[in-house]
Every structure is written in structure tokens, then in C-alpha cells.
Amino acid sequence: MKAAKDKLLDASPxxxxxxxxxxxxxxxxxxxxxxxxxxRDGQSGFCRVRGNRGGQLFTFNYGKSVAATEEVIETEAVYHFSPGKRILSLGNIGCMMACTFCQNWQTSQIRHLDVNAVKSYAPTDVLEICQEHNIEMVSWTYNDPVVWHEFVCDTSRLLRQNGIRTLYKSAFYIQEDPVRELIDCIDVFSISLKSMDESFYRQVTKGKLGPVLDRIRQVRESGRHMEISQLVIPKLNDAPAEIEKTARWMIDNLGNDVPLHFVGFHPAYRYTEVSRTSTETLLQAREVAFSQGIKYCYLGNVYQDGVSDTYCNCGKLLVSRFGLSSTVVGITPTGHCSDCGDPSPIHFALEAQSLSCADRRDTRIADRQNRFEWTTEISSLHLSVKGRPVVEPFDVTVKHLGTPLVQNVRLGGGLERVLVSKKSHRSDEISITWNGPHDVHLFPVLDLSLIHI
Ligand code: SF4
Structure with a gap:
């Protein structure tokens, strides 16, 4: 396996x-x-995907990614930009941090790399998948995009020239000059601030807090859209005093209107001796944030009504959410509250809602079927087409049983995975139907938001 790994890293630096x-x-x-x-010559850096070869620094992971996956923008802890937008998510290999709780350790920590999970993409491949599937936004996500900088910038510029936006989901342990480049080509930043405690950063992430805070301020000053998320981890950063520090820093440095997301932790990698974060702890964290003056605070990975809705100052419900689903209910086509007329805090509120291909009744007859019952722990699935790359796209219909909702998704054509999630508390089960020779596999996703942190 080591030889295969070396071959992968040595290919096309x-x-x-x-x-x-x-x-x-x-x-x-x-x-x-x-x-x-x-x-020195021959050495690689902490991230293991950049190194000195013959007196020059090379990147070894240009275009190397896990399978491109279609998701919705809410998976990236972004709630105030085009709710419900379909995105194409790509994630690289390697990382500049080494968090003990990493959910992507098999690709982020190179010594554990599963080479079979790695694909190769050129910037034009990413553009073609977007065009084939009519996807208007790409997210650089999963394990951190910082160490994929050259590919991210090259591809984001190409996508922008073709009218496709980009989103950057990161722990943001990065320097000032590269961030300046990102600000020029990225539309939305979703930043994972892990703690306000310097010793937490040093011990748990092997990074430092100060540079992360500096870069967050840099993005805020640029005016680019930004949202902040924090993984709430039992015994590490879940005390109300810790939550208060995060909220206080945001109020003092970013203002009160940058959305803050608290995301539940699931035991992973080297931090498995605790249980997952309870909904009660997340609700308490949200109350602490509100008490400090944060205006918009949401709970990630909680499939419950009423925990992540957006309200206007006048009290009007603007967007209702359940898990990863969002419905704009109180925003006019001009972007104002439909009751008081104040500007809404949500950018492009109706753009994706009207364009979404989801939620329509299906009339086609399918010859293949699969079913999945939602459980308390599992509320999201990857639908995946395995085996040889499927060139011709094909349609898959997902019926959310117990509700009138029917979702049509497309697999193939360079897209190997599509995320499907529970859309209502009334849905206990989904039925998945499709035509054609391909097998569609279902992979339960335990804690979706955690994958991106
Ligand atoms: S990205 Fe960071 S960890 Fe990787 S080689 Fe450069 S300085 Fe080192």
C-alpha cells in the first residue's frame, strides 16, 4: 500500500x-x-502533500480528490446564501492540521490514506460536471482545502469565468497572502472556528488560534459572505464559558450578524471515549450565543423542527429549516421581509428555491428499487454508483414516504455520489427507484456536518 501511496503522490507534481x-x-x-x-531537498512538509524537490517547492495533490458529490449548500454550514442551492463538493488529500477527532482521517492524514478513494480531476473536468448536471456552485470541502490551494484557485477562476460560484469550507489555518488570492476568486467562506482556547488548538489540532482569528477578520473586512461554525465536543469545548468566549469574540470582531452554527460531535478517529453531543447541549449553546447578542445562531446536524429557522427583526418567519432542507416562507422576490419590508439577511433567497429540481411528483415507471428506513442516528445517505465510471448520466427518483415529496437526482456523467437527507419529521422511510444497468448503493452518513469540519 505504501508503494501505491508514493506512486499517487509522485504522479504529476x-x-x-x-x-x-x-x-x-x-x-x-x-x-x-x-x-x-x-x-531540505527530498523532504515533505507536515501536510505531506507539499515538498522540496530539487530546490523548488512542489504540490503533490493537484486535482486529487475524493469522488465529486452533489449536496445542498446547507451541508456546508451556510444558511444565509441561496437556501437549498445544489452544490458540487470536492475534497482533496492531506491537511495542515491533525485534529484528534477528524472524521476524514483516511484522506486528511496521509499515513492513513486509502488510495482507492482518490480520483483525479482537471479544472475543466470540474466545469464539465457542473455543466452536465446544471450545478451552479462548487464547494471546496471535506478535509481542508488550504493544502489544495493551487488547484482551488485555478479551478475557481475558471468556474467564475463560466458563471459558477464557489464556496470554501475550512479551518482556515492559512497565511495572509493566500487568503488575499482566495478573496479574489471565492464567493462564500464557511469557517470552522474550533475553540477560543489557545491550548485547545495546540493540543487537539496541532495548530495555533491567533492566525485563524486574523484570517477570519481579513475575510470579514473584504466584505465576502462568511459564516462561522463550531463543532461542540463533549469535555473539550462544550462548557457554557467556552461558548460565551466564541460569541463574545464574534460580537467584538465581526459584529452581531455573522451567522454562527453549533454542530454536534460524533466520536471519531482518536477521540472516541466520549459520546456524541446531545441536542440539549447544543440548544444551551445557542441560548448562550443569543444572550451575548449573536443574531443568527443555528444547530447543525439536528433533525428537529424549530432549531434553525431564520426570523426577521419584526418576528416574521423568513426561512424554515428541517435538517438540511430549507423553505423560504417570508421573503419577497426583492429580498425583503414580506411583513415589515426590512431587507432580509439572506442573499439570493429565492434563487435556488425556484430552480430546484427537487420536490416534484414523479410519473415515470422504474424497473429497479431500493428502500431505506431513517433511524435516530442516520438522517442522511449518499446514493452512489460503484464500479467503472458511468459516462451516461441516469435519473434516480427518491420518494420521501409519509410525505408528498419526491426528489429527482442524476448520477453518472462524472458524478458518483449524491446526498439525500430526511426532509420532514413525517418521513420515516425513502424509496429509491431508477432504470438501467447500474447498481445504486446507499451509504448512511452518521453525522453529516462533521464530515466538513
Ligand atoms: S502547507 Fe503548511 S504544513 Fe504543508 S508544507 Fe506548507 S507550511 Fe508545511
Whole structure:
């Protein structure tokens, strides 16, 4: 397996951006993230996907990603930008941090890399998948996009030239100059602030808090859309005093209207001795945030009515949400509250709601079927087409039993996975039907939002 891993990393390296030669030491210094790894010829950095080869810094993961997946924007802890928007999610290999609770450790931590999970994409491939599936936004996500910088920037610029927006989901342990480049080509930032405690960063993530806070302020000053999320982890950062520090810092540095998401933790990687975060703890965290003056606070990964709705100052319900589903109910086509007329805090509120291909009645006859019963723990699934890449796209119909909702999704054509989630407390089961020779597999997703943190 080591040989396969080395082969994968050695294949088509590219000269990296953001480094300098330290001639007197015979090393190159990488300046992409605050680690500033100083590397002799042949050495790789902490992330294991950048290294000194012959006196130049190379990136080894250009275009290398887990399978492209169609999801909705809510999976990225983004609630104030085009609710319900379909996105294409791509995630690289390697990471500049080493969080003990990482859910993506098989791709983020190179020593555990499963090479079979890795695909190769050119920027034009990403554009073609979007065009084939009529997807208008790409998300750089899963394990952190920081160490994918060159591919992210090249592809985001190409996508922008073709009218496709981009979203950057990151722990944001990165330097100022690369962020300046990102601000020029990324539309939405979703930043995972893990704690306000320096020792938490040092011990649990192997990073530092200060640079993360500086970069968050940099994005805020740029005016780009930004939302903040925090994984609430039992015994590590779930005390009300810790939550209060996060809310206080946001109020003092970003203002009160940047959305804050609290996301439940599920035991993973090296932090498995505790249980998952309770809904009560998340609700308490939300109350603490509100008491500090945060205007918009949401709970990620909680499939319950009334925990993540958006209200206008006048009390009018603007957007109702259940899990990853959103319904705009109180915003006019001009983006104002339908009761008091104040501007809504949601950008492009109706854009995706009117364009969504979901939620319509199906009339086709299918010859293949699968069913899945939602459980307390599992409220999301990946529908996946396995085996050889399927060139021709094919349609899959998902009926949310117990409700009138029917969702049509497309697999194939470069898209191997589509996310489907529970859409209403009334739905206990889904029925999945399709035509054609391909097998559609169902992979339960335990804690969806955690995958992106
Ligand atoms: S991006 Fe990688 S090589 Fe560069 S400084 Fe960070 S950990 Fe080191």
C-alpha cells in the first residue's frame, strides 16, 4: 500500500505557490500555512502533500480528490446564501492540521490514506460536471482545502469565468497572502472556528488560534459572505464559558450578524471515549450565543423542527429549516421581509428555491428499487454508483414516504455520489427507484456536518 501511496503522490507534481528559498540553509520554506515548514531537498512538509524537490517547492495533490458529490449548500454550514442551492463538493488529500477527532482521517492524514478513494480531476473536468448536471456552485470541502490551494484557485477562476460560484469550507489555518488570492476568486467562506482556547488548538489540532482569528477578520473586512461554525465536543469545548468566549469574540470582531452554527460531535478517529453531543447541549449553546447578542445562531446536524429557522427583526418567519432542507416562507422576490419590508439577511433567497429540481411528483415507471428506513442516528445517505465510471448520466427518483415529496437526482456523467437527507419529521422511510444497468448503493452518513469540519 505504501508503494501505491508514493506512486499517487509522485504522479504529476506541480510547482507550488507561496514559498521562498533560504539559500544559506539550502532549504525552501513553505509560506502557505502558518507552520512555515523549512524543507531540505527530498523532504515533505507536515501536510505531506507539499515538498522540496530539487530546490523548488512542489504540490503533490493537484486535482486529487475524493469522488465529486452533489449536496445542498446547507451541508456546508451556510444558511444565509441561496437556501437549498445544489452544490458540487470536492475534497482533496492531506491537511495542515491533525485534529484528534477528524472524521476524514483516511484522506486528511496521509499515513492513513486509502488510495482507492482518490480520483483525479482537471479544472475543466470540474466545469464539465457542473455543466452536465446544471450545478451552479462548487464547494471546496471535506478535509481542508488550504493544502489544495493551487488547484482551488485555478479551478475557481475558471468556474467564475463560466458563471459558477464557489464556496470554501475550512479551518482556515492559512497565511495572509493566500487568503488575499482566495478573496479574489471565492464567493462564500464557511469557517470552522474550533475553540477560543489557545491550548485547545495546540493540543487537539496541532495548530495555533491567533492566525485563524486574523484570517477570519481579513475575510470579514473584504466584505465576502462568511459564516462561522463550531463543532461542540463533549469535555473539550462544550462548557457554557467556552461558548460565551466564541460569541463574545464574534460580537467584538465581526459584529452581531455573522451567522454562527453549533454542530454536534460524533466520536471519531482518536477521540472516541466520549459520546456524541446531545441536542440539549447544543440548544444551551445557542441560548448562550443569543444572550451575548449573536443574531443568527443555528444547530447543525439536528433533525428537529424549530432549531434553525431564520426570523426577521419584526418576528416574521423568513426561512424554515428541517435538517438540511430549507423553505423560504417570508421573503419577497426583492429580498425583503414580506411583513415589515426590512431587507432580509439572506442573499439570493429565492434563487435556488425556484430552480430546484427537487420536490416534484414523479410519473415515470422504474424497473429497479431500493428502500431505506431513517433511524435516530442516520438522517442522511449518499446514493452512489460503484464500479467503472458511468459516462451516461441516469435519473434516480427518491420518494420521501409519509410525505408528498419526491426528489429527482442524476448520477453518472462524472458524478458518483449524491446526498439525500430526511426532509420532514413525517418521513420515516425513502424509496429509491431508477432504470438501467447500474447498481445504486446507499451509504448512511452518521453525522453529516462533521464530515466538513
Ligand atoms: S502547507 Fe504543508 S508544507 Fe506548507 S507550511 Fe503548511 S504544513 Fe508545511
Amino acid at each position: 506541480k510547482v507550488a505557490a507561496h514559498w521562498q528559498l533560504i539559500e544559506e540553509q539550502g532549504r525552501v520554506e513553505c509560506n502557505l500555512c502558518p507552520r512555515n515548514c523549512k524543507l
